[in-house]
Amino acid sequence: MTAVVEPGLDENASADLAAASLALARRFAAGATLWCVAPAWEPHAQHVAVEFVHPVVVGTRALPAVALAGPDLVGTARVSARRGDVLLAVAGASDADVRSIMQRAPAWGITTIWVGSGPRPPAGSADHLLWIDEEDPLVPATGRFVLLYHLLWELTHVCFEHPGLLAEEPADCTDEVCVTCSDEGRLAEVISVEPGSARVRTAQGTESIATVLVEPVAVDELLLVHAGMAIGKVEQL
Template sequence: MSTPVLDQDLSSDLATAALALARRFHTGATLWCIAPAWEPHAQHVAVEFVHPVIVGKKALPAVALTGPDLVATVRMSVRPGDVVLAVAATDQPDVRSVMRRAPAWGATTLWIGSGARPDAGAADHVLWLDDPDPRLPATGGFVLLYHLLWELTHVCFEHPGLLAPEVPECTTEGSLAGPGTGAGVCITCSDEGCLGEVVGPGRVRTATGIEDVATVLVDPVAPGDLVLVHAGTAITRLEEPTPR
């Protein structure tokens, strides 16, 4: 089985993901790596960033997370502004749940995999090999992707002007929801809400932290439920997608 060739779309996705990752690292992010079916990939990615093989490249904070309850482990570890990178197929329920919840934790998401693609919007950045061969994770395909991701991230560091985060435009005065908020829109002129995860009665975790939120419109809710929050009120409860 030969090493896959990167087409133009995947090359563009890689460049975009590397720039986003460099910007997150520049603001103090930690990269949390998960790969429940292929844990060595998560460990390999973390080592790439923590122990650069090229002299003069900075070590970047990255940690491989493992264990039986991966959602709980990531939830406890991640902080607003961090990045969660998954190496997994789309049939991994823990990864699908982590990717879905990450905006409520304020995290940027990056998903590397092969075969059937995730649903549109399942992660902020998707680096995908369309080859359906189940042996692909054991070949150099994934390793090539995250090695290139590491190299391109450091290329971005060589151009400091690239590291300033993009600020979305708004035609009215007000605050803007930034990357990882689950909204990405003007929070004063849009009716869209932001994703939140219930942590207790009247308490919801969003990208900005733990908030007091009225849940009367969506009760009953339980810790771990996902809700859409607008103006201090949970307006919709989001159901977990049906596993593939």
């Protein structure tokens, strides 16, 4: 049998799809909800959500997925996504709302999947990038995006057929206190501010931190936190 390759998809795309599908299946197995955004192409977000929540194949399970829309997409995603959830965006690399959501996602404790085309966003912008390297502005209307997230849906269900794959891989460090890990700054999003301190959201939950080294601090700012103290500000995209 000769494999048919859709224009714009290559062998690297299959590896990206496999990795994203496994990560998504593991998150769903742990109780996650999939949040979908597509600021310039809202039907794509709605289509992704319908694919996952509506099991058209006999024997497959309905998976919680919701399309988000509205004028304040970042704020809507912020209050909707819980730690452990997944957010999938369909957008170009220059979309300001998606760039902001992707940047904040580590502080929210969520996994991110970014579907797009044209120039790629910077490395590390999302946990999983499903990309078509063509600058044709009509790509979003050609069906190639639909192919990508249809394959994501199908491969996620393939992962469910192999329960042994769904267990999360153990973290490299299991000690209660790790000198190496503790040297790293954690991303935090400011929730509220008091003189000399702030309440922030991190991947571990909400916590109070000292802010004397980086004041003034404002709500929604992104900070790097180490040992209960803000040690730097993160320039917002």
